[in-house]
Amino acid sequence: MKEDTLSDVDTKSENYVPGHTTVQEALGYINAHLPDLKVKLLSSKRGEILVEHSIKGEVLTRLKEEGFDHFAALSCIDMIDDDRIQLVYHVWSYGSKGHILVKTELPRKDPSTDTVYRIYRPAITYEREIKEMFGVDFPGNPRLTQFILEDWEGPPPMLKDFDTEAYAVEHFGIARRDLPSKPPQPKKGGES
Amino acid sequence: MSPGHRQVIMMTDFVKKTIRPFRALRFLARKPHTIISPHEQHNDIEGEPLPTERYRGIHINDWETCISCGLCARICPCDAIEMVDVEGEQKKRPEVSYGRCCFCGFCEDVCPRDSMHLTSNYVMIDKNSETFTFLPENDLKEFQKEYIVETSQLRYNDKDVKKAEKEPSAKKGGKGKKKK
Amino acid sequence: MDDFRSTEIIFGPQHPGIHGNFAMRLELEGDMVRRARLVPGYLHRAFEKLMERRTWHQNIALVPRICVPDPDVNEAAYSMAIENIMGLEVPRRGNYIRSIVLELSRLAAHLMGLGGLGGAIGLYTLPMWTNGERDYVLDLFEALTGGRVYHMYTWPGGVRWDMPENWPRKALKVMDHIEAQLPSYYSLFFESKVTDARLKGLAPITTSWAVEHGVTGPNLRATGLEVDLRRDDPYAAYEELDFDVITLKQGDGMARALVRWYEVGQSIRIIRDAIEKMPGGPVIAKTPPPLAFMVPPGDHYAHVESSKGEYGYYVISKGGKYPYRVHVRGPSFTHGIDVLEKMLVNQELADVALITGGLDVCPPDIDR
Numbered sequence: 001m002k003e004d005t006l007s008d009v010d011t012k013s014e015n016y017v018p019g020h021t022t023v024q025e026a027l028g029y030i031n032a033h034l035p036d037l038k039v040k041l042l043s044s045k046r047g048e049i050l051v052e053h054s055i056k057g058e059v060l061t062r063l064k065e066e067g068f069d070h071f072a073a074l075s076c077i078d079m080i081d082d083d084r085i086q087l088v089y090h091v092w093s094y095g096s097k098g099h100i101l102v103k104t105e106l107p108r109k110d111p112s113t114d115t116v117y118r119i120y121r122p123a124i125t126y127e128r129e130i131k132e133m134f135g136v137d138f139p140g141n142p143r144l145t146q147f148i149l150e151d152w153e154g155p156p157p158m159l160k161d162f163d164t165e166a167y168a169v170e171h172f173g174i175a176r177r178d179l180p181s182k183p184p185q186p187k188k189g190g191e192s
Numbered sequence: 193m194s195p196g197h198r199q200v201i202m203m204t205d206f207v208k209k210t211i212r213p214f215r216a217l218r219f220l221a222r223k224p225h226t227i228i229s230p231h232e233q234h235n236d237i238e239g240e241p242l243p244t245e246r247y248r249g250i251h252i253n254d255w256e257t258c259i260s261c262g263l264c265a266r267i268c269p270c271d272a273i274e275m276v277d278v279e280g281e282q283k284k285r286p287e288v289s290y291g292r293c294c295f296c297g298f299c300e301d302v303c304p305r306d307s308m309h310l311t312s313n314y315v316m317i318d319k320n321s322e323t324f325t326f327l328p329e330n331d332l333k334e335f336q337k338e339y340i341v342e343t344s345q346l347r348y349n350d351k352d353v354k355k356a357e358k359e360p361s362a363k364k365g366g367k368g369k370k371k372k
Numbered sequence: 373m374d375d376f377r378s379t380e381i382i383f384g385p386q387h388p389g390i391h392g393n394f395a396m397r398l399e400l401e402g403d404m405v406r407r408a409r410l411v412p413g414y415l416h417r418a419f420e421k422l423m424e425r426r427t428w429h430q431n432i433a434l435v436p437r438i439c440v441p442d443p444d445v446n447e448a449a450y451s452m453a454i455e456n457i458m459g460l461e462v463p464r465r466g467n468y469i470r471s472i473v474l475e476l477s478r479l480a481a482h483l484m485g486l487g488g489l490g491g492a493i494g495l496y497t498l499p500m501w502t503n504g505e506r507d508y509v510l511d512l513f514e515a516l517t518g519g520r521v522y523h524m525y526t527w528p529g530g531v532r533w534d535m536p537e538n539w540p541r542k543a544l545k546v547m548d549h550i551e552a553q554l555p556s557y558y559s560l561f562f563e564s565k566v567t568d569a570r571l572k573g574l575a576p577i578t579t580s581w582a583v584e585h586g587v588t589g590p591n592l593r594a595t596g597l598e599v600d601l602r603r604d605d606p607y608a609a610y611e612e613l614d615f616d617v618i619t620l621k622q623g624d625g626m627a628r629a630l631v632r633w634y635e636v637g638q639s640i641r642i643i644r645d646a647i648e649k650m651p652g653g654p655v656i657a658k659t660p661p662p663l664a665f666m667v668p669p670g671d672h673y674a675h676v677e678s679s680k681g682e683y684g685y686y687v688i689s690k691g692g693k694y695p696y697r698v699h700v701r702g703p704s705f706t707h708g709i710d711v712l713e714k715m716l717v718n719q720e721l722a723d724v725a726l727i728t729g730g731l732d733v734c735p736p737d738i739d740r
């Protein structure tokens with residue numbers, strides 16, 4: 001990967017203008033162009049879009065053009081009951097001060113989806129962490145190297161079926177103390 | 193701007209940037225923030241002694257009112273409380289392990305009979321590590337009540353220590369119960 | 373790059389100049405950094421995984437540990453996410469106390485961060501002084517919350533206890549005291565020639581570059597963009613409180629330090645204002661007791677403005693006593709890895725600690 005440096009940054013001709021599309025307008029736009037997406041307005045400042053993971057890049061590019069240019073976070077949730085993994089892209093607009101959650105789902109077996117780091121640069125680190133903690137692959141991301149876990153051979157540890165307790169017992173011989181059985185109910189109801 | 197004018201500005205700038213930081217020298221006359229513990233009492237800005245009443249320190253538990261419900265053991269986020277059998281008692285009593293406790297005070301909040309309390313005493317010195325897992329009782333244990341540090345063990349041995357030694361040292365307020 | 377011309381050094385985690393527990397692999401050519409690679413992971417405690425095994429309230433004792441200098445933002449953001457899923461309304465007085473606690477925490481964090489910056493320059497007087505003042509803030513925390521560093525005070529629904537009666541008076545006194553000290557600190561640090569030489573023009577960034585790379589908080593405001601979550605997406609009682617959003621244009625090391633400096637003054641202003649406007653009433657909404665506390669299914673992303681940038685908690689509940697998943701977005705996750713790797717390139721080795729400290733990178737945010 002080419003090292004891009006700060007010397008490429010042109011401090012003289014700065015003209016950042018935040019976009020002012022509101023969440024409602026952005027959702028309306030997305031809905032008009034990709035009608036089979038599920039969009040939901042949660043409140044005046046928050047919206048939600050459910051997309052197929054193959055077209056999330058399109059949606060995110062569009063959102064960025066509309067001024068949602070702050071990539072707040074990329075969350076990964078292991079929905080073990082439904083046998084899928086959910087990725088949530090949080091984007092925020094500095095102009096209209098709105099937040100949109102773009103949710104997409106992957107199969108739980110060999111999850112893989114294209115990287116979005118060319119659209120939203122901060123995603124490069126989030127994807128790196130998710131690759132390590134959830135085992136989701138992001139083809140195209142140049143920095144999917146070892147992040148936090150050194151010499152780790154087990155399964156991705158943040159998956160729901162990774163049992164931390166069993167791992168601790170096996171490797172360190174430490175078990176959680178047995179908790180007392182269900183206590184008798186106190187007479188004077190509850191705490192203040 | 194004439195050259196002379198510029199020179200004046202440069203001079204004032206020089207004076208500002210070079211001389212002003214030395215005004216800090218007056219801080220030499222101030223008392224330091226650090227205190228010589230245990231010879232000096234830690235006070236807050238109004239001169240009131242610390243720790244305050246709300247400080248979350250070592251537990252006490254009133255065995256008269258405790259009904260051994262075990263709620264404190266269930267809420268404890270650090271798994272520090274265990275309900276244990278006590279000789280001569282029919283009920284189990286909570287035992288706190290201070291290797292685990294994070295002094296969050298949830299056990300006090302959740303106690304239905306208001307018997308568990310966190311005192312504002314946080315000093316515990318003992319050579320035996322076993323003593324740090326114990327059954328909180330109505331009063332603090334002897335070894336928690338006060339602590340004596342021999343001056344010979346302290347590395348500093350300056351005037352302040354000697355002065356503080358001559359005056360009777362302020363005793364740590366320990367048993368204050370937290371008000372709800 | 374010719375192998376004989378470059379040296380690789382490992383900077384941290386045991387290095388006096390490093391800002392916390394992480395390491396940097398720096399490829400040097402002479403004194404210039406040509407390539408930087410960040411190595412996090414020394415502080416990984418798997419908070420997100422631990423939280424899935426603890427009840428909603430037990431996590432309150434866990435989350436502040438994510439950020440040592442500024443712990444209250446964690447409790448607040450986590451509680452806000454829960455309240456939003458449950459539809460809980462925090463009483464007004466609870467919100468005001470939250471704002472005060474958050475501002476005290478920001479104040480303490482900025483004092484500590486500026487002290488660290490002074491230390492990185494070699495001005496060791498400044499950290500002594502600022503930490504001395506910070507101690508008064510910790511005394512206030514102790515009197516209000518019972519803890520000095522980790523407070524565990526903000527609670528889903530409000531705050532755990534009301535203020536003691538004499539606390540507002542003490543808080544105002546501490547504020548007066550700190551405000552009176554500020555000018556002499558300013559002349560010590562910002563009027564010093566050394567600070568000028570070291571910080572002016574250090575690794576300047578522009579707004580578009582910063583937005584592109586996910587820079588938030590004071591570091592973004594130092595480039596001239598007027599953003600502040602306290603005003604843009606008001607939480608706690610910030611909507612009713614008086615304060616200015618500090619912005620500077622230069623985007624260099626000096627601007628980043630100065631923004632923090634002016635925010636200390638704004639925090640003092642907010643605390644005074646909140647104490648003055650403090651409404652009466654309860655401090656906590658009626659909620660079920662902690663052991664029977666259930667949160668209905670739902671998800672919410674709550675974010676707050678911390679002393680370092682945007683802190684976000686994405687909480688997912690599937691009903692029941694435990695969170696299904698909590699994702700923590702720490703500001704240093706972007707500042708500390710990608711941004712820093714770029715900013716360090718073509719800087720001198722002596723400035724590495726200064727740039728890291730100036731960005732206020734906090735490794736626990738990265739590792740969690």
Ligand code: SF4
Nearest residue numbers: 258259261262264303
């Ligand atoms: S919660 Fe209170 S009453 Fe119940 S066992 Fe603990 S100390 Fe005793």
Ligand code: SF4
Nearest residue numbers: 268293294296297299
């Ligand atoms: S203070 Fe907190 S950690 Fe300590 S015993 Fe009580 S509940 Fe457990």
